[in-house]
Amino acid sequence: MSEAIPTPPISERVSSRPVIERQDDAFLEELYFSAREDLHGIFVDPEETRGLLLMQQKAQAIGYREEFPDATYEVILFDGERAGRIVTDRSQASVAIIDIALLPSFRNRGIGSFVLDSVLEECQQGKRPCKLSVFKANRAMGLYLRKGFSAVEDLETHFVMKWVPAGGS
Secondary structure: OOOOOOOOOHHHHEEEEEOOHHHHHHHHHHHHHHHOHHHOOOOOOHHHHHHHHHHHHHHHHHHHHHHOOOOEEEEEEEOOEEEEEEEEEOOOOOEEEEEEEEOHHHOOOOHHHHHHHHHHHHHHHHOOOEEEEEEOOOOHHHHHHHOOOEEEEEOOOEEEEEEOOOOOO
16 A cells, blocks of 8 residues: 655645746736636627627736736746736735736635735734725635635725734724
8 A cells, every 4th residue: 555645735835926928928818717707608709708808807907007006916826837816016004915816726725825824924024904805796705804804995896805913903
């Protein structure tokens, strides 16, 4: 009987690197499309849906760059494979998580939780709050609540949530 090889801890399996524009374009399209399942099938012709999603993805990218010019864009890697993306802005008094997304095949494996814990550890060390915005229907809401975020603003489709470090206000 052979012994099972132990799986390395998630801290050894998750890493990140900066987004490389041309190299990561197709991956970022796939990631955006997977996150917008609500729009799949709205047109009979799948190419029309693809066109709409591409247009929205480009508009999102432009909006992020205009609103958060100092944001960092990172690809989340799991065992060296592109699994998702995180966009953060550390230029204000609080750290803002602008966007965090994982491909469906990488969800519910502890990756998002590990990445979020890493950001919150950075915030704790720097005594800085963390903010994010989440669709009200997003399943990640439960994760954010478990990690100590609370809703501070109720928008029509989103909640603005905030996490405060221990000893912070």
